Amino acid sequence: MEFVPRFEGYRKKVEESFARQGFMTLINAKLVDVNPGFCEIHIPYDRSLTQQHGFFHAGIIGTVADTAAGYASFSLMEEQSTVLTVEYKLNLVAPGDGELLIGRSNVIKNGRTLKICRSDVFVVKNGEEKLCAAAQLTVMELRKRSDG
Amino acid sequence: MEFVPRFEGYRKKVEESFARQGFMTLINAKLVDVNPGFCEIHIPYDRSLTQQHGFFHAGIIGTVADTAAGYASFSLMEEQSTVLTVEYKLNLVAPGDGELLIGRSNVIKNGRTLKICRSDVFVVKNGEEKLCAAAQLTVMELRKRSDG
Amino acid sequence: MEFVPRFEGYRKKVEESFARQGFMTLINAKLVDVNPGFCEIHIPYDRSLTQQHGFFHAGIIGTVADTAAGYASFSLMEEQSTVLTVEYKLNLVAPGDGELLIGRSNVIKNGRTLKICRSDVFVVKNGEEKLCAAAQLTVMELRKRSDG
Amino acid sequence: MEFVPRFEGYRKKVEESFARQGFMTLINAKLVDVNPGFCEIHIPYDRSLTQQHGFFHAGIIGTVADTAAGYASFSLMEEQSTVLTVEYKLNLVAPGDGELLIGRSNVIKNGRTLKICRSDVFVVKNGEEKLCAAAQLTVMELRKRSDG
Numbered sequence: 001m002e003f004v005p006r007f008e009g010y011r012k013k014v015e016e017s018f019a020r021q022g023f024m025t026l027i028n029a030k031l032v033d034v035n036p037g038f039c040e041i042h043i044p045y046d047r048s049l050t051q052q053h054g055f056f057h058a059g060i061i062g063t064v065a066d067t068a069a070g071y072a073s074f075s076l077m078e079e080q081s082t083v084l085t086v087e088y089k090l091n092l093v094a095p096g097d098g099e100l101l102i103g104r105s106n107v108i109k110n111g112r113t114l115k116i117c118r119s120d121v122f123v124v125k126n127g128e129e130k131l132c133a134a135a136q137l138t139v140m141e142l143r144k145r146s147d148g
Numbered sequence: 149m150e151f152v153p154r155f156e157g158y159r160k161k162v163e164e165s166f167a168r169q170g171f172m173t174l175i176n177a178k179l180v181d182v183n184p185g186f187c188e189i190h191i192p193y194d195r196s197l198t199q200q201h202g203f204f205h206a207g208i209i210g211t212v213a214d215t216a217a218g219y220a221s222f223s224l225m226e227e228q229s230t231v232l233t234v235e236y237k238l239n240l241v242a243p244g245d246g247e248l249l250i251g252r253s254n255v256i257k258n259g260r261t262l263k264i265c266r267s268d269v270f271v272v273k274n275g276e277e278k279l280c281a282a283a284q285l286t287v288m289e290l291r292k293r294s295d296g
Numbered sequence: 297m298e299f300v301p302r303f304e305g306y307r308k309k310v311e312e313s314f315a316r317q318g319f320m321t322l323i324n325a326k327l328v329d330v331n332p333g334f335c336e337i338h339i340p341y342d343r344s345l346t347q348q349h350g351f352f353h354a355g356i357i358g359t360v361a362d363t364a365a366g367y368a369s370f371s372l373m374e375e376q377s378t379v380l381t382v383e384y385k386l387n388l389v390a391p392g393d394g395e396l397l398i399g400r401s402n403v404i405k406n407g408r409t410l411k412i413c414r415s416d417v418f419v420v421k422n423g424e425e426k427l428c429a430a431a432q433l434t435v436m437e438l439r440k441r442s443d444g
Numbered sequence: 445m446e447f448v449p450r451f452e453g454y455r456k457k458v459e460e461s462f463a464r465q466g467f468m469t470l471i472n473a474k475l476v477d478v479n480p481g482f483c484e485i486h487i488p489y490d491r492s493l494t495q496q497h498g499f500f501h502a503g504i505i506g507t508v509a510d511t512a513a514g515y516a517s518f519s520l521m522e523e524q525s526t527v528l529t530v531e532y533k534l535n536l537v538a539p540g541d542g543e544l545l546i547g548r549s550n551v552i553k554n555g556r557t558l559k560i561c562r563s564d565v566f567v568v569k570n571g572e573e574k575l576c577a578a579a580q581l582t583v584m585e586l587r588k589r590s591d592g
Binding site: 063 | 165
Binding site for chain 2: 530531533557558582584
């Protein structure tokens with residue numbers, strides 16, 4: 001799907017919002033790409049991000065799916081809007097066993113108030129991407145509210 | 149619901165598994181309570197756990213909902229089993245604005261292979277608990293597999 | 297939770313809306329109870345409502361969970377509003393094997409635009425209720441829109 | 445994704461299972477296509493399938509999403525297996541306003557025990573397809589159990 005952004009400066013707005021998220025700094029998440037209705041985030045492996053078997057924790061996998069969807073949606077919002085995740089649902093389909101986590105999200109319905117997204121999370125091992133989680137998410141546009 | 153654990157040493161098994169999760173250390177999560185089919189986890193507020201408005205990040209809220217459900221389920225599993233989250237769905241119902249996050253999860257169906265849980269996440273502000281998220285989760289018992 | 301309805305005639309409004317749903321007539325669903333933030337619906341067993349093993353079809357189980365949540369939410373809305381399900385998530389926890397299906401839904405968060413509900417679906421066999429599904433749902437209030 | 449079926453007679457097995465579902469007959473659902481890991485189901489509009497505004501009921505939309513996923517998964521199972529929906533999550537993204545409902549589902553992860561699917565539901569109005577719902581589902585293979 002092709003979306004026309006309502007605010008031309010959407011990319012800078014997304015980058016600034018991402019930079020304000022303390023949690024993205026803590027887990028060393030990188031905003032790699034943002035386009036109208038799309039966002040990609042990377043998180044390199046670190047022992048501090050693991051569950052009991054030493055793989056990426058489901059909470060980190062959920063975080064990347066959710067944050068990518070939030071910013072895929074935010075890229076389509078008006079200048080004076082902020083963004084709120086209403087809900088998300090995540091299936092973990094393979095262990096998060098690898099050196100890098102990649103979350104990609106696409107808006108599949110760009111409603112006035114609600115944006116619906118699908119996120120795919122891949123784990124990269126020896127340079128090969130493998131689907132490790134699939135999510136479906138509902139994101140809300142809050143108008144005339146500061147994002148900061 | 150009252151559940152009878154299949155392994156008497158379930159509490160120690162849960163504590164040891166929790167301690168192996170590097171991510172629980174990173175975010176300073178505390179395993180506060182575990183009983184057959186129930187688990188409670190606390191996470192004190194820290195600026196490093198926030199989204200762009202300075203509240204607890206949805207990823208942290210999802211993490212506490214998921215981890216509590218995983219260990220509520222793990223408390224009912226056999227000695228030689230490990231635990232895997234199949235999927236979870238989370239509604240964020242109020243901002244995570246407070247000094248402490250509390251996740252409580254109850255098993256509502258204790259199937260042989262799949263355990264179904266409901267988790268409630270509360271944020272505590274000035275000593276008062278407020279529901280900030282509600283989740284429903286599917287957890288799998290993997291038999292004859294090490295948890296370590 | 298105790299909710300105060302915004303429109304005193306909520307019960308009649310719910311009953312009339314329910315009566316307009318052709319699908320409720322087709323599957324012989326009964327609106328058994330509605331209170332502020334709560335709704336209960338019954339569906340008697342019929343061979344025409346089954347999946348391949350002769351039990352209640354997952355689609356019927358989802359329908360009762362969704363419709364109960366919709367009307368639990370509708371009971372809290374303004375006189376001039378209509379209701380829309382945004383999304384729902386349903387776990388099927390036991391076969392729908394019995395003579396009656398009961399859906400009960402409670403609003404757990406009564407937001408201005410979005411209501412979050414939990415629905416439990418029970419199947420009754422030989423007079424005994426058993427949980428067969430658990431759902432979590434997001435319902436939207438559309439203001440100044442006719443429900444008819 | 446390309447999947448290799450484990451049982452060559454999968455198509456006949458799916459058709460026979462579909463035919464045993466009383467509910468598919470009641471709502472006049474047609475099994476239009478089944479391939480390894482894919483299924484498409486159609487439901488023509490009828491006043492008996494509606495919610496209060498005269499559109500396809502969310503319960504019908506959920507039914508088509510779920511049934512398509514069940515049979516997309518069933519097409520990949522062993523001869524002696526039956527199928528069970530563990531859970532599904534459905535976003536309703538546009539009103540079910542049209543003359544035909546189309547559900548298409550793809551398996552996105554073909555696990556030994558669990559199959560994960562995504563279903564898209566379209567409503568056709570004046571010959572034009574429009575996305576009206578998106579779902580993500582978890583389906584279980586039960587081995588050595590009759591489907592009848």
